[in-house]
Amino acid sequence: MLHHFKGFSMRRQRPRGSQLGLLLLASQLFQVGLDNVPPVTLGVLGLNVYLYLFPAAPLMQACVSVQNAYWHGDWRRLFLSPFHHVDDWHLYFNLTSFLWKGINLERRMGGAWFLYVLSVFSLLTGLVYLGLEAGLTLLTDDHSYSVQCAVGFSGVLFALKILSNHYHPGGVTHVLGLRVDNRYASWVELVLIHLTNPGTSLIGHLAGILVGLLYTAGPLKSIMKTSAAWVTGPSRFSQPNNSYSGYSGTRSGGPAGGEYAGRRWDQAGGMTEQEQLDQALRNSLNDAGPRPGDAAPPPYGFNLSDEEVRRRRLMRFDR
Template sequence: MRRQRPRGSQLGLLLLASQLFQVGLDNIPPVTMGVLGLNVYLYLFPAAPLMQACVSVQKAYWYGDWRRLLLSPFHHVDDWHLYFNLTSFLWKGINLERRLGGAWFFYVLSVFSLLTGLVYLGLEAGLTELTDDPSYSVQCAVGFSGVLFALKILSNHYHPGGVTYVLGLRVDNRYASWVELVLIHITNPGTSLIGHLAGILVGLLYTTGPLKSIMKMCAGLGTRSGDSAEGEYAGGRRDYTGGMTEQEQYDRALRNSLNDTAGSRPADAAPPAYGFHLSDEEVRRRRLMRFDR
């Protein structure tokens, strides 16, 4: 077993702050900044303990605690979980908010956050029925990574024909999310494969399915394109990206952040990949460790 870092070190939060200042706070559009701030705030001051914020078929459907659909995307297990999720969201948020405009991007985030949880519950309930294994219904998920997978589908939709790097592998954008889904689960078995898959399906519902049209109808836009607000921030500065792709920007910033703190992190304290699910025992253990600290 890997030894846990003391919670008081909060190295992930320090790296996140370093990342934001490297990008420049004035380069981050308001909705993206607001979501970043909300996640950090709820990490520091949770709206509920993790076992009351995570979402599962058992807790949400069987016990009727639907509030978890709102809480689970914005709560994180530890500072590394928060750091990797928010660093990934930073680049996606900047690019998509500038493309779609603040109002529509906020709408997309709201729908994706709720719908990813609902699709996750549907998949877990379906697996319970198909396999006659109730363990699928009690797996409790927490974190923003399902929404990130949905945003990745959307981002790749607006940048067709490009390539990205997934764990060092060069992959066509069309397949990047699926490759990442498999590789993350293989290299980090604790991640929620179903939660990530739910995000991919929500993204596909928007880009190739009826979700975008339904959202336009609900917003009263009629036949007006949901992308009509695109370019709301087009007059803003873009040259800070240096012509790099989203993945190249992320890789460079991540390397810079880690190099800035080289030697300050214990060798056996490898950060967890984002978006993993929690067993009851794991959360109880983390909670007890937090109280002990």
């Protein structure tokens, strides 16, 4: 959740006593296994926990609003607000949600591109939030919108949820006990969270949804690719080297102490399903067979058998 505060009447934080939220978060991580969390996801989790324990600024100096960022020129709040939380439960719910989204999306996109996406989403969500609040101020002539100060990571989480649903079309998800089609899950969650917890920022969550849509259905991904190619060079960007090959922990039935072999394959961050299938087919056709020391194939079908390659080709031609 992303909380907002009107003006300087910020509600009191819960006393930092038992820190049950932190304990539950640690329990969740150990259940998953630290070795099973990709490095960027783990690093972002660690950054949020560190800034909760040792904040870079008090909450009222870290939250972002039109008044503080635009009127007073304190733009550093755009970088601080996503990574600061009101209390341990705020931190727990946000990071638990991010844990699963991060594992799935980082494995799919690769660490470098996922870090790039997180950086852009964190900054852009704040900018869109400011734009929405400023627009509401002008439309309603109500300056309370400009002084609502938001803090928390859930705006970014809503953007990541749009990505996750885009990469896994169809199916249903459960939102507060309701079965909802994945296409509408973010919108239903936006409304229900605001109704059940009025202290959350509806505009902040909406900003995250809009950023996610800008990436999946708008020009944002193309702009990011062009910018990355301009910085790194077109030849390097055309085939990014994402060597992270899934979980690094030991797997059952494998050799003693065996880990995934760190096998390398090319996977462009943010590829469509069809692009990933084409890449998988090329990789499989270029593979002369298992390499010595390969403990397991990489995830997401990047080591298809010849029979599977033929079957998928036929399916494509049938379409």
